[in-house]
Amino acid sequence: MYDLIIIGAGPIGLMLANLLSDSKLKILIVEKKEKPDQNSKAIGITPPSLNLLKKLNLVDVFIDNGVRVNSVIVHGTKKVLGTVTFNSIKSDYKFILSIPQVITEILLENNLGKFDNITLLREYEVNDINISNDGVEVGIKDYKNITSHFKAEFVCACDGGKSTIREVLKIPFKGAKYHDTFLMADFKDQTDFGDDAHLFFTQKGPVESFPLPAGKRRWIVDTPKYLKDPPLNFLENRVLDRAGVDLKDSVKLSQNPFGVQHYINTEYYHKRVIFCGDSAHIMSPIGGQGMNTGFADAEFAAAVIKKLILKTNKKNYFELYKKYRQKAAKTAIKRAWLSMRIGTMKGAVLSAIRNFMVIYLLKFFKKMVPMYFSMLTIPYGTFEKVKKKNRSLFE
Numbered sequence: 022m023y024d025l026i027i028i029g030a031g032p033i034g035l036m037l038a039n040l041l042s043d044s045k046l047k048i049l050i051v052e053k054k055e056k057p058d059q060n061s062k063a064i065g066i067t068p069p070s071l072n073l074l075k076k077l078n079l080v081d082v083f084i085d086n087g088v089r090v091n092s093v094i095v096h097g098t099k100k101v102l103g104t105v106t107f108n109s110i111k112s113d114y115k116f117i118l119s120i121p122q123v124i125t126e127i128l129l130e131n132n133l134g135k136f137d138n139i140t141l142l143r144e145y146e147v148n149d150i151n152i153s154n155d156g157v158e159v160g161i162k163d164y165k166n167i168t169s170h171f172k173a174e175f176v177c178a179c180d181g182g183k184s185t186i187r188e189v190l191k192i193p194f195k196g197a198k199y200h201d202t203f204l205m206a207d208f209k210d211q212t213d214f215g216d217d218a219h220l221f222f223t224q225k226g227p228v229e230s231f232p233l234p235a236g237k238r239r240w241i242v243d244t245p246k247y248l249k250d251p252p253l254n255f256l257e258n259r260v261l262d263r264a265g266v267d268l269k270d271s272v273k274l275s276q277n278p279f280g281v282q283h284y285i286n287t288e289y290y291h292k293r294v295i296f297c298g299d300s301a302h303i304m305s306p307i308g309g310q311g312m313n314t315g316f317a318d319a320e321f322a323a324a325v326i327k328k329l330i331l332k333t334n335k336k337n338y339f340e341l342y343k344k345y346r347q348k349a350a351k352t353a354i355k356r357a358w359l360s361m362r363i364g365t366m367k368g369a370v371l372s373a374i375r376n377f378m379v380i381y382l383l384k385f386f387k388k389m390v391p392m393y394f395s396m397l398t399i400p401y402g403t404f405e406k407v408k409k410k411n412r413s414l415f416e
């Protein structure tokens with residue numbers, strides 16, 4: 022019998038386990054993959070998430086393994102439109118940390134090794150779940166296809182966008198695919214861009230460029246459709262044409278096409294099961310908020326689970342979790358959509374209007390824009406903010 026079973030050891034499941042490591046709760050994490058996913062996904066860790074890592078004494082090791090992005094330089098077709106600098110944001114961390122998701126997962130997983138109340142089972146897949154009045158029974162299949170049953174007081178589904186648990190419990194996941202598609206590639210960096218991110222808002226379409234640790238850089242362009250096998254040098258040609266940067270002699274390390282979508286669970290919990298991260302919401306990665314929103318879910322879920330297991334209060338903490346975290350995800354989904362729409366405007370007229378607005382915003386809202394992009398203005402976006410409002414419930 023466990024206090025908690027966490028399904029999925031992606032960044033959110035691992036963060037949740039770390040946040041509960043000091044609770045003495047008996048926790049089992051089940052992950053179907055042998056090792057963390059090597060595919061390029063999230064890179065941006067925002068200041069609220071860095072604060073969480075500070076609580077876990079992990080922020081220094083993350084910063085040592087990442088790149089501090091202090092400025093985002095926004096280019097139009099012919100000139101620089103302005104710069105977003107994070108120097109003035111109200112946070113101890115005045116930057117976005119760029120660090121590949123695989124390193125995030127490895128660092129979080131390594132830290133769990135210190136705690137003997139937490140067990141991580143890799144290459145085991147949850148295939149069934151039954152909820153009763155006194156607990157949840159979870160069917161777990163091993164690599165020999167043998168299913169065993171484990172019981173816990175609560176379960177947290179951190180099993181990603183294609184969540185099995187959401188399907189088994191028939192929780193509606195509402196949303197749609199956007200028509201936009203993109204191609205991203207990581208290169209050895211031969212530019213002189215240093216640690217700055219660069220956005221190119223041109224008449225022909227956008228180019229995004231972010232520094233990565235170990236002298237690498239990520240480039241993203243839009244594509245006319247999902248390009249499973251992109252034509253040779255498709256991304257390089259678009260970058261040269263729109264941003265004037267020649268990548269043909271740079272070493273390409275990886276390349277991935279991706280589509281974008283927005284979905285959200287109508288329910289964030291079902292009886293004794295709570296959803297965190299992409300199993301509860303998916304948003305456009307343009308804007309870099311999906312994993313960070315999931316980290317904030319994990320912080321709230323950790324507080325709720327501690328309260329429920331200690332049974333110190335009869336208040337429905339799951340309902341509070343749904344109220345605040347669903348609102349935060351809806352806000353992040355809208356903002357991610359807006360960033361994507363602004364960036365992908367094309368044609369002489371729309372592009373000129375967009376670029377005029379960008380110049381205006383970056384000049385007259387110099388302090389607000391970086392707060393917005395560092396996710397410091399999501400209403401009740403962190404558990405600390407909710408706690409201040411509901412002090413008696415979480416003391």
Ligand SMILES: Cc1cc2nc3c(=O)[nH]c(=O)nc-3n(C[C@H](O)[C@H](O)[C@H](O)COP(=O)(O)OP(=O)(O)OC[C@H]3O[C@@H](n4cnc5c(N)ncnc54)[C@H](O)[C@@H]3O)c2cc1C
Pocket residue numbers: 028029030031032033034051052053054061062063064065066122145146147148179180181182184185205279297298299300306308309310311312313314315
């Ligand atoms: C191209 C791209 C770029 C992105 N950039 C950013 C960014 O810069 N910043 C940001 O914040 N977000 C970004 N995101 C989003 C981010 O990658 C996701 O939000 C994040 O991976 C969600 O983490 P998760 O743990 O909820 O889900 P996942 O990462 O999907 O992890 C779920 C885990 O559960 C396991 N699992 C699933 N089903 C089972 C089962 N039945 N039994 C056992 N294990 C199971 C899976 O194997 C997986 O390891 C990006 C996404 C993409 C695609």
